[in-house]
Amino acid sequence: MFEGVVATLLNRFLGNYVTNLETTQLKLGIWQGDVKLEKLRLKKDALDKLRLPVDIKEGWLGTLTISIPWSNLKGEPVRITIDNVYVLAAPRFQGDFDPEREHEREYKRKMRRLENDDLLRQQQ
Numbered sequence: 800m801f802e803g804v805v806a807t808l809l810n811r812f813l814g815n816y817v818t819n820l821e822t823t824q825l826k827l828g829i830w831q832g833d834v835k836l837e838k839l840r841l842k843k844d845a846l847d848k849l850r851l852p853v854d855i856k857e858g859w860l861g862t863l864t865i866s867i868p869w870s871n872l873k874g875e876p877v878r879i880t881i882d883n884v885y886v887l888a889a890p891r892f893q894g895d896f897d898p899e900r901e902h903e904r905e906y907k908r909k910m911r912r913l914e915n916d917d918l919l920r921q922q923q
Contacts, residue, residue, distance in 0.1 A: 809836070811918075815911050816845040817860065834865040841886065847904050848911075853888040860884055 810820050817839040841858030861883025868875035 809834070813839075813863075816842060818842050832867040832869050834867070836863040837861065839863060844904055844907060846888075847908060852891045854891050855886060855888050857887040858885060 813820060819838075819840045820836065839860040841855060841860065843855050845858065846853070846855060860881055862881070864878075864880045864882075866878040866880070868877070
């Protein structure tokens with residue numbers, strides 16, 4: 800049950816970047832301060848926010864570890880470590896330009912910004 804709550808929270812924050820986040824992938828040592836995720840697939844639009852002239856064809860994160868210092872949250876940082884990043888990217892050519900796809904990407908970027916703004920407002 801606890802894994803489901805953690806997976807829901809992680810999906811909310813990592814869902815813009817990865818697709819297959821499930822409770823079966825979680826290795827929780829939450830009381831020790833570690834949450835470990837393995838074999839996460841990158842979304843095709845994960846790097847769109849950076850506006851790079853490349854398209855992701857395929858991408859994986861081998862291991863994503865979040866270390867939370869429960870005993871000193873105000874004094875120590877939460878550390879996120881990513882090991883084994885694999886990205887197959889291809890240059891984005893003008894001939895590949897699809898107005899509908901670009902409109903959809905822009906719409907998703909705007910929706911992410913709105914969701915992040917809502918999260919920030921809820922935390923205040």
